[in-house]
Amino acid sequence: MxxxxxxxxxxxxxxxxxxxxxxxxxxxxxxxxxxxxxxxxxxxxxxxxxxxxxxxxxxxxxxxxxxxxxxxxxxxxxxxxxxxxxxxxxxxxxxxxxxxxxxxxVNVTAPQAGNEDLRASVEYRLDELRGADTPAEQELVDRLVDHFLVRAPEMTSALYHALGRHDSQEIADQAHSLRGAAGNIGAVGLAACCQELEEHARSGEPASLAEAAPRLQDELDRTCRTLETVRSHPPGQEPG
Known part of the structure; x- marks a missing residue:
């Protein structure tokens, strides 16, 4: 109730x-x-x-x-x-x-959102994480964004290597990890793509994997570009 x-x-x-x-x-x-x-x-x-x-x-x-x-x-x-x-x-x-x-x-598997929708989703999520928007909270969010900008391309590269080896378990594991990171910063399109890859890998569907994989890099690039524009200060520069 x-x-x-x-x-x-x-x-x-x-x-x-x-x-x-x-x-x-x-x-x-x-x-x-x-x-x-x-x-x-x-x-x-x-x-x-x-x-x-x-x-x-x-x-x-x-x-x-x-x-x-x-x-x-x-x-x-x-x-x-x-x-x-x-x-x-x-x-x-x-x-x-x-x-x-x-x-x-909810609606994470909807059709790909435009750049404005992605930006709105990311900004909403980062505002949630900032809470009271104190300098300490802002610094924590910026560190999270920096970490994603470094780790997400590495995880994507590992995922593509697993795709090249047709390693279904590794594909599923890498997609699951990247999906969690994407969801945590509000990148619903990237999270949905990773979810699709994970499901196809666990179901043993190579044809479906081949169809979904090309979208991954596009979603990652869109997400990284959006994050670069919404963070509070340039990477490596402490907030004043």
Whole structure:
């Protein structure tokens, strides 16, 4: 009831499942933008339900699953990710945390956004991370941007090497890592491309991988150009 009330305040309509088995049935009968998955439920828990959802999806798209759990430890998050969930909010869930999680994943697989939409998404995400926008918070965000600008091209290069070797496991691992980094800075187009590559790699679809791979560099270049324009100061220059 709490989650439903928060979602209504945020402008979302909701359906409620009593357990994981009912949730699976509902995802087959209706089209949803996302699933908020409680990890501990009767009959079928959230981990089992998510794994079964991913097994059934295969070539039929990807439904974002956001875990809702009282566990707040790193291993709790790792268990959620291992089950195939996309994100994680801990209880008691706040409206801000829930809104931010949904913003990261709802419509992430929509058609490629234009440069203005990408900039708006990145700026929104960086503003979230800045919080009170103190000098310390600003410096932290700038360091995050700098780290992405260095690491993302390296991760992309490793992903292309894995594609050249037809190493499905490495492709999936690298795409998953890059997807997380992209989602963290609001680059939804890059995150969606990585998600597509990861799914095709895990499903063993070389033809689909070949189709998705060329878009990766374009999305990365657009993202890096956008980040260079929205950071608060040039790389290497401390804020005054």
């Amino acid at each position: 709490v989650a439903q009330g928060l979602l209504t305040r945020l402008g979302y309509s909701t359906d409620i499942a009593a357990d994981g088995a009912q949730a699976l049935l509902m995802t087959e009968e209706h089209s949803y933008h996302a699933v908020l998955m409680d990890c501990q439920m009767p009959r079928m828990d959230g981990y089992t339900a998510t794994r079964e959802l991913r097994r059934r999806e295969r070539d039929h798209g990807h439904l974002p699953v956001i875990a809702m759990t009282a566990g707040a430890l790193a291993e709790d998050r790792d268990r959620c990710m291992a089950a195939g969930m996309d994100d994680y909010v801990s209880k008691p869930v706040s409206a801000d945390e829930l809104e931010h999680a949904l913003a990261r994943w």
